[in-house]
Amino acid sequence: MNARSAAVLCWSLLLLPCAAYAQQAGTFGEVLEVGLTSVDVVATDAQGNPVTGLKASDFEVYEDGKRQAITNFSAFDGSGSSAVILRDGETPQEVQEPPAPRKFIFYIDDSSLTLENRRAIFPSVRKFLSTYVREGDQALLVTWNRALKVRVPWTTDRAAIDGALVSLEGELSSASVLLAERQRAERLMSKLAQESKEGGNLAPSWAEVVGVARGYAESRRIDVMQSTNALTRLLASLTGVDGKKVLVMATDDLPTLVGADLFQHLDNIRASSALSTGSSFQAGARSSSIITDTSQYDVSITIDTLARAANATGVTIYGINPKGLGGPAEGKAGLQMPTEANLDFARNDQSLAGIKMLANRTGGVAMVGAPADMALERVGRDLSAYYSLGYRSTPGKSPERKIEVRATRPGVRVRSRSNVYYRSLEREMADRVIANHLQSRVANPLGVSLEADPVAADGSRRLLPVRVVIPMNMLTLLPDGKGGMTGGFSVFTCSSDGQGGTSGVNVQSQAIHFTAEQAAQMQGRRIGFAIQVPLEKGRDRISVGVLDHVSQEQGFVTMKATL
Numbered sequence: 001m002n003a004r005s006a007a008v009l010c011w012s013l014l015l016l017p018c019a020a021y022a023q024q025a026g027t028f029g030e031v032l033e034v035g036l037t038s039v040d041v042v043a044t045d046a047q048g049n050p051v052t053g054l055k056a057s058d059f060e061v062y063e064d065g066k067r068q069a070i071t072n073f074s075a076f077d078g079s080g081s082s083a084v085i086l087r088d089g090e091t092p093q094e095v096q097e098p099p100a101p102r103k104f105i106f107y108i109d110d111s112s113l114t115l116e117n118r119r120a121i122f123p124s125v126r127k128f129l130s131t132y133v134r135e136g137d138q139a140l141l142v143t144w145n146r147a148l149k150v151r152v153p154w155t156t157d158r159a160a161i162d163g164a165l166v167s168l169e170g171e172l173s174s175a176s177v178l179l180a181e182r183q184r185a186e187r188l189m190s191k192l193a194q195e196s197k198e199g200g201n202l203a204p205s206w207a208e209v210v211g212v213a214r215g216y217a218e219s220r221r222i223d224v225m226q227s228t229n230a231l232t233r234l235l236a237s238l239t240g241v242d243g244k245k246v247l248v249m250a251t252d253d254l255p256t257l258v259g260a261d262l263f264q265h266l267d268n269i270r271a272s273s274a275l276s277t278g279s280s281f282q283a284g285a286r287s288s289s290i291i292t293d294t295s296q297y298d299v300s301i302t303i304d305t306l307a308r309a310a311n312a313t314g315v316t317i318y319g320i321n322p323k324g325l326g327g328p329a330e331g332k333a334g335l336q337m338p339t340e341a342n343l344d345f346a347r348n349d350q351s352l353a354g355i356k357m358l359a360n361r362t363g364g365v366a367m368v369g370a371p372a373d374m375a376l377e378r379v380g381r382d383l384s385a386y387y388s389l390g391y392r393s394t395p396g397k398s399p400e401r402k403i404e405v406r407a408t409r410p411g412v413r414v415r416s417r418s419n420v421y422y423r424s425l426e427r428e429m430a431d432r433v434i435a436n437h438l439q440s441r442v443a444n445p446l447g448v449s450l451e452a453d454p455v456a457a458d459g460s461r462r463l464l465p466v467r468v469v470i471p472m473n474m475l476t477l478l479p480d481g482k483g484g485m486t487g488g489f490s491v492f493t494c495s496s497d498g499q500g501g502t503s504g505v506n507v508q509s510q511a512i513h514f515t516a517e518q519a520a521q522m523q524g525r526r527i528g529f530a531i532q533v534p535l536e537k538g539r540d541r542i543s544v545g546v547l548d549h550v551s552q553e554q555g556f557v558t559m560k561a562t563l
Helices: 003-015 115-132 158-169 175-198 206-238 260-273 280-287 290-295 300-312 338-351 353-362 372-384 425-438 516-522
Strands: 036-044 059-063 066-068 070-076 082-086 094-097 103-109 138-144 148-155 245-250 315-321 366-368 386-392 400-407 413-415 419-421 449-452 456-458 461-471 485-496 506-514 526-534 541-548 554-560
Touching (some): 036 070, 036 400, 059 386, 115 372, 148 206, 148 425, 175 206, 206 260, 206 280, 206 290, 206 300, 260 280, 300 315, 300 353, 300 419, 315 372, 366 372, 400 413, 425 485, 425 554, 461 485, 461 541, 485 526
Parallel strands (some): 103 138, 103 245, 245 315
Antiparallel strands (some): 036 413, 059 066, 059 400, 070 082, 070 386, 138 148, 400 419, 449 461, 456 461, 461 526, 485 506, 541 554
C-alpha cells in the first residue's frame, strides 16, 4: 500500500454516507465511570464562625448510608494555599500547593428585584469583588428578565464586572410589572366575588374567580421554569472545570409553589362565601380546595433539577435578599385584617422558598433578611475557610447518590452538598461541549482541529459543512485478534449565539478498522470526519468534542462560522 492510497484511505471517512446528527448504533454506549468524588465542606461552631485546623479524622462521609474511606483531604484556611494530605494508597504526607482559580456566577433576577434591594445589592457585590475575588479567578455576570442575558462573559477582569454592575444599577427592573400583575389579579378576584354576592343573571361563577388565580399562577410557573432551566444549562458550562465554583443569586421571587399568594387570597374569598347558602357560586366555593389548586403549580421538581445540576458540576449556590420575609405587602400601610395578614404570610413564605431549597441542597446559604454586605461577607468566609474531602465510590445502578458528611469533633457543625450525580461519559461530553461556548480556553489533548466550507442553504435551514480532523497517532487502537487494529471515536457538536443560547448536542460515532499494514502506514497522518451543522438564526459559534472510545481521551475545539 503506497502513501497515496493511505491518504485516500485516511480521508475516505469523509465520504462515508451518514445522516447529519444521526448517532450510529453500537459504537458508543452509556458507561458509568466512577472515580474520585470530592465534596467541599464548611465547618462552623454553634455561632456560625469558621472552624479551622481540622484533620481528615474529624470527618465521616456517607454515600447512600454507607461510610466511605476518605482518601484525599484538603484544608483551605484563607492563607492562599491548601494543605493536602494524600492517603490514596500512599504514605500520608502534607504538601503545599496553590489553590485552583475559582469561578463566580453572579445572577441578577431583573424580573423581580425591587428598587430597594437593587440599591442594596449592587454596591455590596462590587465590594465583594474587590475583597474576595483574587488574581486568576473568573466571574460571569448574567441577568434574567424573561430570558437569560450574559452581561459580562467569563473574565478575570474585575474592572469589567464592576463597570457592568454600575450600569445595571442605573437600569430599571421589571419588578413593578410583576407586582402590578399580581395586584390586578387580586382586585379582579375580589371584584368577581363581590359581583356574585350582588346576584343577577350575569353574576360571576366560582370557576371564573378560580380561573383568574390559575391564569396568574400558570404565567408565573412558565417564567420560573424558564429561568431555572436556563440556569441549569448555564451550570453545564462548568462541567470538568477544576476549583471552587459559586453561584450567587439575587432575587425577590423564586417560589416552589407559584401563585401561593393568589390561592391564599382565593381561600379567603372561599371562606367568606361558603358561610352563605343558596347560589352556585357559594356551592362551588364550599367544594373547592386550596391544596388541590396550589399543588398543580408546584415547581419544586424543576428547582430540584437545578440543584442536581449544581451538585453534578460542584457548584455551591448562595441566595441573597436583603429585604427578607418580614413587613407588610407592597403598597399597604397601617393595620391589616386577618385575611390580609394570611395573604402576606403566604406571599412571603413562598417567595424565597426556592433559593432556600437550592442553598440547602448544594451546601450554600440562603441569606434572607440579612444586609447585603453581611450576606456576601458570609460567602467570603465560606470561600476562605473550608475543607475538601475525597473518596472513591463504586459503580452502581443509580447515577445519583445521597451524600452526608458528619463531624466527629464535638461542637462542630458541617455543611455540604446533599447528593452527588455521576454522569455517563456521553452525558459528560455533551455538557463539556456546551461548556466550551463560554470558556476562554478549552482542553484539546487529542489535537482536534476544524476545517469549514461556506454555509450552504438547505431549504429554510442553513448548514455549515465541517471536517473534524484528528491526528491518527492521537487515537488508540487495539488488536482485533485477526491481525488488524480496531478502535473508534464519537463527535459531539453544538451551536451557540455567544450569549448563552445553545442548540441541543448531537452525536455521531465512527468505528475504525485497519489491517496491520494499513495501521502502520497511517502513523503521522490525519483522519477526518465530515459533518453538517445546522445553524439557527443568530447562532454562528460551533463547539465540537471528540471522544476516543478506547482510551476515553477527549479533545475539544471551537470556531466561529463565517456567514
